[in-house]
Amino acid sequence: MRHRRPTIEDVAREAGVSRATASRAMNNLPGASTATRARVARAAGELGYRPDPAARALASGRRTAVDLLVVNYDPDLVAIGGHPYFGRVIAGMTTALDGTDVHLRVHVTPLDRAAATVDSVARETTVGAVLVNVTPDLAERFRRLCPQVVSLNTPAPPVPLVASENTAGAYTALAHLHRIGRRRIAAIHGPAVNACATSRRAGHLGLVADAGLPDLADRGEFTREGGYRAAARLLALHPDLDGLFVASDLMAAGAVQALTAAGRRIPDDVAVVGFDDSIAAICSNPPLSTMRLPVEEMAATATRALLDGDLAPGWLSGFPVGLVTRRSTDPAAALC
Amino acid sequence: MRHRRPTIEDVAREAGVSRATASRAMNNLPGASTATRARVARAAGELGYRPDPAARALASGRRTAVDLLVVNYDPDLVAIGGHPYFGRVIAGMTTALDGTDVHLRVHVTPLDRAAATVDSVARETTVGAVLVNVTPDLAERFRRLCPQVVSLNTPAPPVPLVASENTAGAYTALAHLHRIGRRRIAAIHGPAVNACATSRRAGHLGLVADAGLPDLADRGEFTREGGYRAAARLLALHPDLDGLFVASDLMAAGAVQALTAAGRRIPDDVAVVGFDDSIAAICSNPPLSTMRLPVEEMAATATRALLDGDLAPGWLSGFPVGLVTRRSTDPAAALC
DNA sequence: TTGAAAGCGCTACCAA
């Protein structure tokens, strides 16, 4: 027969103490003699006692979960699995949660069921939630149900936001290409509907204006294929291209493949700068110079804000992005 | 002043019904008139009522969380963020959880605190846990505390296991190189302590024996740098190398960089096969032929086993890995 | 240092 899972009552009985004492002993709170603690610990061990988290949370009033909600736009792409940000967001969040007894819950939802997921997560969250890839309207919907929420890199005023300085970052990337002497610089941007893409595009236009360069640009989804195709098109239109800014490393990896396939040497013929400093940047060949997006730090900041509970509508935290130089713009850069 | 968070009691009062009726109405259980449901819903909306998950779990007895526990070996590497498996594991688990009301909790721990984390997760888990990168002794420790547990790709008998057929996969990869005419084939393996690495090494030795090839091999950590350095060493020792099997895509991307830096054309001079079919494979230049590891399916299977509760000591589920051919072995492969 | 007992907020049973 299957035994009922042991409760603290069982432990207390086995140890010959009261429930209260057993609780104190196991949570090493003051008010239990050393001998008692030992007896309780032994009893718990023998019975294989595991406290019920729900009962504990209910009785203590401690809230113990931060939620991460990610909208997965392209199920075919297994976007989450392939998404270079995703793991970094979790790494940052777990860092911030380290040492607390707060857990991280992860929710992934396809776009067509995002509204329902927003509702259920907002209802069930305790400490609060971090939103990734959630559209502004849904983010606001979440905030109305539960104000303890932060959007990561997707502005959705007045939803609290942690964002990288994409416009400045793109400007820096292009200025780098300009500084190393490139004058026929093109850009590959992300989808027009994406806020990050739009900001990076603005940075590009900024340098185009300041340096008096032609505005050579194409677009792609934030995928390798998108980058490959856009690079191929740009090359066909502007064969004398000598610099390329690509608004994501994944696209940049594709662009590098297209450039190589077209016989261009990198960086000698065309210098390339990506964006994100994701795993795609170091797996590319040559490795990509890129703008480092401090995803872990951003996610940690968002999480800490939730833990501190100091989020108000309009709350904002911006992060600078810095240039990382590798072989795709610097022939002298070390490969290892 | 701050109001106390509204409880179901408040909703019931506001709607002029009993707590029981309010509960039935909001959980759309039978036994509440349409009119009552509407009144309750309105009251809940007005008060901004969000049910307390802990109280609900305690009262209903429903257990609602699956845990994912990952040991992060190299904090400097931000291994989780850069770990190509990690996102895919989560993608697979969320797929399996889709449609249930079970949540996914994620725990990441450095190796030096892994034991403590194992204890706390095992104590708090409800449905069960999936273990990634957890050493056999710790996995077994977990199982003794909580038998509802599956190890992913790390054998730790008698802990239930979901694993890929690494030995067969490596053999297939090497057979592919042999079939396309390569005879000076070398291998780059992972760390000797890693079970996957050991199995893949066995596959390599299998083909070496069957095809009568020399056993050319080196090792590296499962990192880009490890692959780069190992390839450079192999090239120095065996300049006539014409095929290379690399036990992970991340290492393979590094190896490709080293080969290119040494002036070798891929695949013309050296054909390369990686392992995993991770994002590293498609970001490499040229893109890598590789053994597809069905991480999502494996994670989903592990999760379903937990949900079904049919795990017994020694439980095992094996997954075949299949060859994916790309430009690093096939000059005719499409790039886009 | 200990025990008794009052809840935590909710669900689910039973009776009306």
Add this chain to the structure above:
DNA sequence: TTGGTAGCGCTTTCAA
């Protein structure tokens, strides 16, 4: 279709 109420397993006063 409703309301009353007994718990779920634990923490945390308050007294002893």
